[in-house]
Amino acid sequence: MSGLRRALWAELAHLARDRFDLALLTVLPLLCLVVMGGMLSGGSPKGLGVMIVDQDHSAASRGVIRAIEASDAVRVIGVGSDLAEAFAAVRQERAVAVVVLPSGLGDGRARAVPRAVEIFYQTAFLSTGVLASTRLQLAVAAELAAQATAQAGLGGVRLLRAPLPGVQVTLLGNPGASLEWYLGLLIGPAVLHLLIAVTTAASLGRELEDGSLAAWARRVGNPAAALVGRFLPHVALGMLWLCLWLLWLTLAQGYRFDGAITLVAVGGALLFVGTAAVSALLIALTGEIATSLSASVIYAGSALAYSGASLPLTGGILFARVWSSVLPLTHFVALEMDQAIGVTLATWAQQAAVLALVPLLAGGAALLVIRRQARRAA
Structure with missing residues (x-):
């Protein structure tokens, strides 16, 4: 059995045994999305x-x-x-x-x-x-x-x-000026991004021994394949909830993307894979679950505020602009909003390429740290 398959089955077995961890991936996102759907279902404020x-x-x-x-x-x-x-x-x-x-x-x-x-x-x-x-x-x-x-x-x-000049204002991507559509596209993915950041960090953190993943790396043999197998259930469930949320907004509530909803789903997959890679890097660097979870909550929990979708960053301080540019959610939100107005495939590919860099850079750095720890412990 390959290292990926062993890690996958081991993580699935853990989720089947641990009801709390399973609830974090099933019950909690369901409750969050249902509550958000209820709060935003009015569309735009009336009266x-x-x-x-x-x-x-x-x-x-x-x-x-x-x-x-x-x-x-x-x-x-x-x-x-x-x-x-x-x-x-x-x-x-x-x-x-x-x-x-x-x-x-x-x-x-x-x-x-x-x-x-x-x-x-x-x-x-x-x-x-x-x-x-x-x-x-x-x-x-x-x-x-x-x-x-x-x-x-x-x-x-x-x-x-005499003909008078006419003025016609048309809102692109959200012609009804609906807060449900606008906030739904922002908050739903942001909540799932935070959830995946926390659950993946907690999952890999279970393998820490004396602040290191060295023993785990020697035991699995191939840390890269083991990371993929361990995080696959988390990313898959995150994608399931994201797709259900997008279908709720479009099919049930009647909103639509002028672009392709499938491209948004692909962007979501890249976002969640990148999120898992960042969690692996945090665990490998800190050697502590608590510190890694705190860091995950800080960067993922504040990501929406720094995405530029809720608060403008143009002309802002340098730190805010740099921090925004390195957060994966910023690029997913840009990709998602671009599909709301139907941008070209080349424009989508630019944001998708940035999102694809996150798992490559963060995951690669995590593997380097883990392998260095394994060599030192040998």
Whole structure:
């Protein structure tokens, strides 16, 4: 029996005996994905509270209010003329945005400089505030444009005949601006990445003797094949959960990749193989399970924050940019988001090549350390 097969059967036998380790690969990811699916299943926030300060009290301002009320993303919780009262509603968390309709809004065409509609939104909760602001801008702009056309009358015939420049905004990869699709693509793989980092480190850490893998290396004969066999169940189960998560988002929830979902799955396999290789390197270098697990949680647990998908890194400090570039999750997220908009195969191959370097470099370094330990102990 080959070293790979022996290591594979030994790891499967351990998982069959140890219910806790088996639960880490089966029950825990199921619970995490189910909880995340439930939290994100609403898609985009609906009914975000909005206060309107109407200083014009005209047909034009009432039309704008009706247009805002017609949007399902926001909900008008009050209309008044006191700006302080509107801001108080924001501080009380009853509203995330305030719309100020200035006096003279209705006779804007008679002014050289039309009065501007002001929108204030809550930035403490950035996603909902920006979403509410965007929907409000669209509703107000559309209504004012319709009113301008209706008010043109006979005196504005020449203006009506002149073609006006049109503006159309189309969101690529996420046309519905769904937080479920966006966050689902980020959080699901990030959780599985952390899970594989922890379980693979714990698995190889069981073979430590006196802070070294030397005895294990001599016993298995071929450490490279033994590492592959030991980590194969972890990577395979991680891939199973990733594929089920992607199928949930696409088939069950109705989202879709403009590119190929199979290329995302291949990227996920490279991510998990690289994660296992990094775990092997940490165990070989530290010679301690606790230290390796701590390091795994630090690099894998913070990987999403440094991936550039949630927080922008452009113009950030050098450490953040360098740390982001060496984390495998950064390149998987880029690969995944690229497939959401359907990039070319050559662009996908660039990120896939970087992901493929991780197991080669980390795994190669781990084998060098393990073999050096074996020679010293001989």
